[in-house]
Amino acid sequence: MAMAAMSSVQLGLALSVPLFAQLGAVGTAGLRLAWAGLLMLVLIRPRPRDFAGRDLLACALLGLVTAGMVLLFMLSAARIPLGTASALEFLGPLAVSLLRPGGGRRRWAASAAVGVVLLTEPWHGGIDPAGLGFALGAAACWAGYILLTQRVGDRVTGLKGLAVSLPVAGVIAALVAAPSELGHATWPLVLVMLGLAALSTVLPFSLEFLALRRLTAGAFGTLMSLEPAIALVMGILVLGQIPGPAPAVGVILVVIAGAGATRTGGRETAEATETVEAEAEAEAETDAEAVPERDVREPALCA
Structure with missing residues (x-):
């Protein structure tokens, strides 16, 4: 599932790049997220009573960082090659792993640093500064996305958390894109x-x-560390973006750093997740018992 997710998202991003000329990077991201949020609402139909207050807030924050991650990455992909943008964005998850307890993983920071230098080629200005800044902003959002996804995934059953976060992301992205870009959209x-x-x-x-x-x-x-390499392949096959030797080596070094740093960066056992889920479900059941059920014969109140 993780491999399919990475391949799907990178293929979709590669197919989105040609649309920048018509919708712009922000318009493309805004329309895509708006549709995604609407699809999740229709398919999952989350209800407010399915969430505790703090979990609903976490879902909303996840939607905010998701919007930032997608918008900033699309802006970077409009200025620098897809593989380079993806490798720079991966510095976010890499930082999450490196900053966790356990100094052994920090030795991979050197590999990542060398990889970034080769990707950006500062010795002859080989990268657009705005594209670099947008990619690093997307990296920061991706770090927040990982942390919040773990929390929401632990506390909320099924895909209900995603059915709240994606509509929030869609609304934010649409509001950002609407003033300048969405007016150019056609029905096709x-x-x-x-x-x-x-x-x-x-x-x-x-x-x-x-x-x-x-x-x-x-x-x-460890699996996600392969995403920059998948993005590089998609950039070559779909967009014809063939990297030079230095950026290609840079992507490889970032992938190696990510794989090495995250091999021991997770929870000790999968049971830890199951324990948190069980506690969340017990808390929800306790909250539900505390609220008296309404008589089913009582007429519903229309807003």
């Missing part, structure tokens, strides 16, 4: 973005949620 483009929303947002995000229920964070992080 709207329908194309519906397909891309399903391919590169709904499907991979759902698979990531499900994968995190079956893998430790360390194992999941």
Whole structure:
């Protein structure tokens, strides 16, 4: 599921890049996230009573960082090659792993640092500064996305958390894109973005949620370290973006650093997740028992 998620999201991103000329990077991201949020609402239909107050807040925060991650990454992909943008964005998950307890993983920071230098090629200005900044901003959002996804995945059953976070992300992205970009959208483009929303947002995000229920964070992080390499391949096959020797080696070094740093960076056992889920369910049941049930014969109140 993790491999399918990475392949799906990178294919969708590669297919989105040609649309930048018509919708712009922000418009493409905004329309894609808006469709994804609507699809999740229709398919999952979350209800407020399914969430504790703090869990609902965590879902909303997850939606905020998801919007930031997608918008900033699309802005970077419009300025620098897809493989380079993805490798720089992966510094977010890498930082999460490196900053966790256990100094042994910090030795991989040197590999990541060398990889970033080769990707950016500062000796001859080989990268767009704005694209670099957007990619690093996306990396920070991805770090927050991982931490919040683990919390929401532990506390909320099924895909209900995603069915709240994606609509929040869609609303934020649409508000950002609407003033300048969405006015250029045509009905054919709207329908194309519906397909891309399903391919590169709904499907991979759902698979990531499900994968995190079956893998430790360390194992999941090791698999995710392959995403820059997948992005490099998609950039070559779909966009014809053939990297030079230095950026290609840079991507490889970032992948190696991510795999090495995250191998022991997760929870000790998958049972830790199950314990937290059981505690959350027990808490929800206690809250439900504390509220008296309404008589089913009582007429519903319309807003």
